[in-house]
Amino acid sequence: MDFTASAAQLLNIKADSLILPTGPQLKDSADALDKSLDGAISSLIKAGDFSGSSGETLVMHIPGVSGKRIILLGTAGANSQQQQIKVIGAGAAALLKTPSVKAVWVGEGLSDDSEWQAGIVARSIQAASYQYAPVPKSVKKSKPKKLKNLTYWAPSKADATAAKKGLIYGAAVGNGMNAARQLGNLPANICTPSFIAAEAKALTKGQASSRAKSRAKVSTSVLSEAQMRKLKMGSLLSVSAGSVEPGHLIVIKYQGTKASTKPVVLVGKAVTFDTGGISLKPGGGMDEMKYDMCGGASVIGVINALIETQMAVNVVAIIPAVENMPNGNATKPGDVVTSMSGQTIEVLNTDAEGRLILCDALTYAERFKPDTVIDIATLTGAVISALGKVTAGLLSNDDQLAEQLLSSGTRSGDRAWRLPLYEEYDELLKSNFADIANIGGPQAGTITAACFLARFTKKYKWAHLDVAGTAWLSGAAKGSTGRPVPILMDYLRSKAG
CATH class of the missing domain: 3.40.220.10 (Leucine Aminopeptidase, subunit E, domain 1)
Structure with a gap:
């Protein structure tokens, strides 16, 4: 075209x-x-x-x-x-x-x-x-x-x-x-964590074949479960423990400007199928849980767009990719796991697994000394109750970053709405047996999920996009939407030199 x-x-x-x-x-x-x-x-x-x-x-x-x-x-x-x-x-x-x-x-x-x-x-x-x-x-x-x-x-x-x-x-x-939509729409028996890792590597291969035409450098690395175990990513690995599909931590580096420029880190949740684990989901509509990897898919979509535009910005994409399944090795409600940060987590509900993989990925992001970190996740059903299928939920520890993303949402038409991160919500995550519980009860689920993630983002400016309501459509129009690629690209464009 x-x-x-x-x-x-x-x-x-x-x-x-x-x-x-x-x-x-x-x-x-x-x-x-x-x-x-x-x-x-x-x-x-x-x-x-x-x-x-x-x-x-x-x-x-x-x-x-x-x-x-x-x-x-x-x-x-x-x-x-x-x-x-x-x-x-x-x-x-x-x-x-x-x-x-x-x-x-x-x-x-x-x-x-x-x-x-x-x-x-x-x-x-x-x-x-x-x-x-x-x-x-x-x-x-x-x-x-x-x-x-x-x-x-x-x-x-x-x-x-x-x-x-x-x-x-x-x-x-x-x-x-469209790249994000295609990944999201693929069935979970094809789009496994290993498949996503292979797609991320294909980006690098494609870039290498057109190196003469491009100035940006793109590289992909994939951490195995053994490597993650050495890094003590006990929280992430607690989710993949119940699946025969191995988990991966996928890292894509896009360098579009001088290496000394601090990168924007995008962390995309990629649970390629979410049964809920031992806290099993109801059967109705479970087929749509193949879309629980749309955060990771959107990050790959952004990298596609960056390569095409050769945008003068540095971006690191981190995609924790797992499958959440119940079996004899699966994490059980009440288990306590240790995250890469050293914080212990009481897993009260294995269906609140997205935050368990994201927290280790967010800790891993520290090593890139980021300018900002944005995580993208189909994290909570509560965000649909709050905002419907129209706008993403936005939570941030930095007012300026939040305002920039809100502006990008308006300009791109891929809107977000900011929710608070008050201390009173964080208190709902108290545990008698660990540093933090992975759920905060029936109230304000989107906010308490972000409060959980905020415990792991204190060393940098961070924003969280909950796209559970916007990443895909149900019913006759069932399919991935490709959001939030537009808002992310608009934000990155505003950062480009």
Whole structure:
């Protein structure tokens, strides 16, 4: 899929489809195009066939012009970035339903920020192009069946130059989302901890084959259970103990700028299947527990996007990958394990396993002397009760970092909402038999889970994204969403030199 930007005469650009964002009042290019078509667009509006309301689409077939069809895309009422992103998504979906090979997107009628808008257009088209591949080729980019080229038309050369940057960035983010979605959608008998480790290594191999074209350095290492045992990662290993699938700690280093620049560390939870362990989950809906690795999948998606953009930032991705199963070796409720930090943990519920693998990974992150650390996890059902399937839960020990992530969420449309880390919540984690219990009772489950993680993040700036409500959809639309790749990429872009 090729994305280009142009400020040439709009009617001289040959394409199968032209996407025209407009409200009921035709302005600028929409007005000029209507006049060239003898009022065909305004006639449809007057007849009530197209109202121009936000996200509305109408396909006009125009014989005898360079474009075979015009897709009218309603913009009325789309005043916020979130609304504008939804409008663009509707336009992308409408375009891909047509047999278009070449298309033109008119960069007017929504935002005045050409770079941002072009980025959302490219991201939306790539994301809408995703097709699940049952053959496990998870990092392979999704390709539209027919659409091969999209030209983003801008009203000036300056806007076109800005749009080119946005298209490159947006396409990479969309591809990163699709890589994360593909990993998340694979069944757990294929997408095991070892499979994820192999995919992470494939990133390095792919980068090595294109080394001449890239400046970033990417390397992957995978720690075995024996190596983790030497590091005294007793908490992480207590989760993998019940599975025949060995656990792994996957470390991907992306160096896009000078080595002396402190990295952002992304820690992604990857429980490739979560039965709950001895604290067994109910059977209904358990098939969706293959999505409990979407935190790790999103981190791999981010690395994909970084490689594609060659972003000037240093990132270390840490993915603790395990399977949580019940057997004779499995950790039992009431067991006490020792984390890499030396803190002891009373495991009151083996279905609160994500925090047990994350805490050792967060301790391991200290060795990279990070600028910031962000962990991403499908951690609690409580976050769905609090925020639904709309926004991720955000908790942080640093106000500035939290505000930066909230801003990135707004700008990318991949929003988060901050919850508190008050001491009163932390007190709920007291244990009579260990330094800390792994659950804090029935109240404020998302917050107490983050309070648990905060015990292991005192040496750096840290934020936690609970994406249990946003990482996948259920029902007829069942599937991984690729979130939170957009918010993470926007944050990293703000850090890039």
